[in-house]
Amino acid sequence: MHTISPRAAERSFDTAHFRQALGQFATGVTVITTRLADGTFRGLTASSFNSVSLDPPLVLWSLSNNANSMPIFTGNSHYVINVLSASQAHLAKLFATRGADPWATAEYELSRTGHPILKGASAWFECHNRSRYPEGDHVIFVGEVELCEFSPSPPLIFHGGQFGSLG
Template identity: 55%
Template structure:
């Protein structure tokens, strides 16, 4: 019997890995939820992806050390808000520490109270279906209960540490 295969130790630094990951252009989202005590929770993320059409599933990940981890792990619902190009400042605010992320932000309560941000190109209101601990992050899989989108609105993109918007080829 042979021993199970295992990955080899990386020959690159965490900084090199992060820089290489940054070469994959992504959309920009803000994940939002309502904590059990009623507080609004939200942060900028680009780790969003589709999983399945039937049932409708999406995923995103969050660092285990994130301050919002207890609220998102325990909560039943959250929203994934895909930002428009005009929402760059909002992306930066929800990525910052020590600021009131919600001051002056227009939003409406979605499924089970999860905040849905106004002006986004799309939103996915999700039941917190499952979580998987991998490395220093937790992968959240959400079952989409409601979604919406605005055709013809340019999305906010992130690549190589900078924000962009789309340009048709």
């Protein structure tokens, strides 16, 4: 019979080693976009995206506690998760660059609630900001999907610190 430990065992690795191990997991790449009350658009690149539930339709993503955009996403009722296509690595880099203005060059259209949807994305999910859970050095955002679309274009993949595509 196995006993369940009430605490995690002491770690035998450092943060850099953990980051390298996580880099072996291939992920899709998303840009989370929203619109502020004054009409300004904001967005950020995130690879921490996952489905949670089909009924109700729920997805999740996470954001560092230290991110400058934390107040933007905790304070807004809606956002759009854009799953980037294989040809959109430039957008992933642009939305991840501090001080850059991605909206000067990114092509987008507006969702029914006025939030930006990036043109050419493999899929997008317009979400109500349903709940947030602080865990470790991040906040996990759970979005209830109100509308979504997808295209046959292959997604952008991130693995081992590099962008790529399937096949």
